[in-house]
Amino acid sequence: MTNSGYTVHVENLTRMFGTFKAVDNVSFQVKPGEIFGFLGANGAGKTTTIRMLCGLLLPTSGKAIVAGYDVYKDTEAIKRHIGYMAQRFSLYEDLTVRENIEFYGGVYGLNRKQIKTKTAELLDYLKLWEHADKLTASLPLGWKQRMALSTALLHNPDLIFLDEPTSGVDPESRRNFWMLIYELSEQGKTIFVTTHFMDEAEYCHRLSIMRDGKIVELDKPQSLKQKYKADTMQDVFMKVVQKVEA
Amino acid sequence: MNQILLSIIKKEFWHILRDPQTLVIILLMPILMLFLFGYAITLEMKDITTVIIDHSKTPHSRQFIEKIRSTDFFNITGFNIPESQIEDIFFRRQARCVLVIPSDFASDLQTEMRTKIQLIIDASDPNAANFINNYFAQLSMRYNNENNPRLAMPFSVEPRIFYNPDLKSDYFFVPGLIAVLILLISALLTSIAIVREKEIGTMEQILVSPVHPVQIIIGKVIPYTILGFIDSILILLVGHFWFGVPVIGSIVFLLFALVIYILTGLSFGLMISTITDSQQMAMMAALLSTILPTIMLSGFIFPIKSMPLIFQYVSKIVPATHFLEIIRGIMLKGNTLLDLKVQLGYLFGLAGLLILVSVRKFSTKLE
Numbered sequence: 001m002t003n004s005g006y007t008v009h010v011e012n013l014t015r016m017f018g019t020f021k022a023v024d025n026v027s028f029q030v031k032p033g034e035i036f037g038f039l040g041a042n043g044a045g046k047t048t049t050i051r052m053l054c055g056l057l058l059p060t061s062g063k064a065i066v067a068g069y070d071v072y073k074d075t076e077a078i079k080r081h082i083g084y085m086a087q088r089f090s091l092y093e094d095l096t097v098r099e100n101i102e103f104y105g106g107v108y109g110l111n112r113k114q115i116k117t118k119t120a121e122l123l124d125y126l127k128l129w130e131h132a133d134k135l136t137a138s139l140p141l142g143w144k145q146r147m148a149l150s151t152a153l154l155h156n157p158d159l160i161f162l163d164e165p166t167s168g169v170d171p172e173s174r175r176n177f178w179m180l181i182y183e184l185s186e187q188g189k190t191i192f193v194t195t196h197f198m199d200e201a202e203y204c205h206r207l208s209i210m211r212d213g214k215i216v217e218l219d220k221p222q223s224l225k226q227k228y229k230a231d232t233m234q235d236v237f238m239k240v241v242q243k244v245e246a
Numbered sequence: 247m248n249q250i251l252l253s254i255i256k257k258e259f260w261h262i263l264r265d266p267q268t269l270v271i272i273l274l275m276p277i278l279m280l281f282l283f284g285y286a287i288t289l290e291m292k293d294i295t296t297v298i299i300d301h302s303k304t305p306h307s308r309q310f311i312e313k314i315r316s317t318d319f320f321n322i323t324g325f326n327i328p329e330s331q332i333e334d335i336f337f338r339r340q341a342r343c344v345l346v347i348p349s350d351f352a353s354d355l356q357t358e359m360r361t362k363i364q365l366i367i368d369a370s371d372p373n374a375a376n377f378i379n380n381y382f383a384q385l386s387m388r389y390n391n392e393n394n395p396r397l398a399m400p401f402s403v404e405p406r407i408f409y410n411p412d413l414k415s416d417y418f419f420v421p422g423l424i425a426v427l428i429l430l431i432s433a434l435l436t437s438i439a440i441v442r443e444k445e446i447g448t449m450e451q452i453l454v455s456p457v458h459p460v461q462i463i464i465g466k467v468i469p470y471t472i473l474g475f476i477d478s479i480l481i482l483l484v485g486h487f488w489f490g491v492p493v494i495g496s497i498v499f500l501l502f503a504l505v506i507y508i509l510t511g512l513s514f515g516l517m518i519s520t521i522t523d524s525q526q527m528a529m530m531a532a533l534l535s536t537i538l539p540t541i542m543l544s545g546f547i548f549p550i551k552s553m554p555l556i557f558q559y560v561s562k563i564v565p566a567t568h569f570l571e572i573i574r575g576i577m578l579k580g581n582t583l584l585d586l587k588v589q590l591g592y593l594f595g596l597a598g599l600l601i602l603v604s605v606r607k608f609s610t611k612l613e
Contacts, residue, residue: 054454056612075610079456090451094264095257106253107455135264 013062024213037204038194044210046194083152083160093137108155142173198234254465276427297324302351422546432511437528440519474508495576513600520607540566
């Protein structure tokens, strides 16, 4: 375990797929308790970066320390300390809400008693008691996303990776979801979130904009807006992209 | 560790029970196939279409024809056609053999040592031609014994047939079919169970948790071993009670061997799942790689000893080769496990090897 004071510490991280550089020499640090945003178009390399940090994909080169562990050597330790919510809804649709929570509780090594209290806690929290024994497939997408987030938190990780958690969700549910993220941040958890919604980018403490595998901007949303003399993140994003193309 | 394994097993059972349609298919398909193949595949021949040309037209020749008519092997479809039409009849598939009784048949039978009649066979199916020839030789020998007492036999062979006295081909094929179906079902079950999770994306969520690949694999294999075992028992029951295949040896031995064989199939399915990404690919791979070698190379139909040497070696790595010897040995001969230790050893080895390879190949990374 190495301690640099950062929750995530990345230096010159690169990932090739054949001759294609999906992530190109990326460096950044995430502080404890921060909401760190990754903004970029589809295919910019956000998901690949997240997958490398979660231990799902080996980097081609570069350095990455996550929650104090090296992504090359200690992926098993990383997996115990992080929560991860994939881009695609990845709970079991043919299992009930309760069964999904019980399954993931078991997978993270919780004992029977812990699973029971955790399940009750989560159902309370998600206000899903009356749907607890319905198949997950029957829930609206907004609820499914909240459920996915809660199951990612079952083992109480300090660092949570969210890969486009709100894609396909209506604005109301998106707002509710971000309230959850803020609550978690207030509890001292570090959130690493990718998105392609510009309004969501404003909610992040710090933001990096990715393009073609590279990080082209990294700062607080407010500072970025000042730097580019823009009113909204939408404008910032457009200007950043144009600047790179020019 | 145990809690994790238990959770995976429990979840796998939920999947199985939530999908009753698939469950019914899994349980009924092998039985349907057993009925289908059990009736379709047979080596027994009957109803051989036969034309008889009787130049003799004597009580003797008619008595001989009556003998032929009384078996269900020959089916007489024509009489006394002109000999010039014989080839035409073969061409139009109206008969598979033509019997020509010469005009001096009756007199020869009484005066000469040898009586000649002619049998013309369509040998475009050489196996069938052989059968016809043998059957007819037996028939005529019996007739000779009855009607030409002067014919002295130097010696005669009195066969006694062990283990399948009626030479029923069901006894041979039903155990073989059991071997094919069990391997197919078990390979299909596991390969689809894993590839489905890759396809819908749930595998990603499991891989990001601290679960060990061995736990995932064992957690998947145990439920399907039970399912495969239930399937095997159903197939055995149909084989025994419907097709009348006896179980002379110990049923406990048989079930024990079955479990090992199922494990071989399941671990083969695991291996398929590590190299395919879609359920459809996995299904095709499982079908092709289990059915073909099992039918062609295991001794299910074609005897291994008459294959080219290279295929004889290949047959050693086909699990069904060894299981067939075990199941035929136990069901028909009453072999004990001790008699079958070599075959069991092979089966154990293959199962172990396959599990080892698939655990190694099963990656906790997404690629």
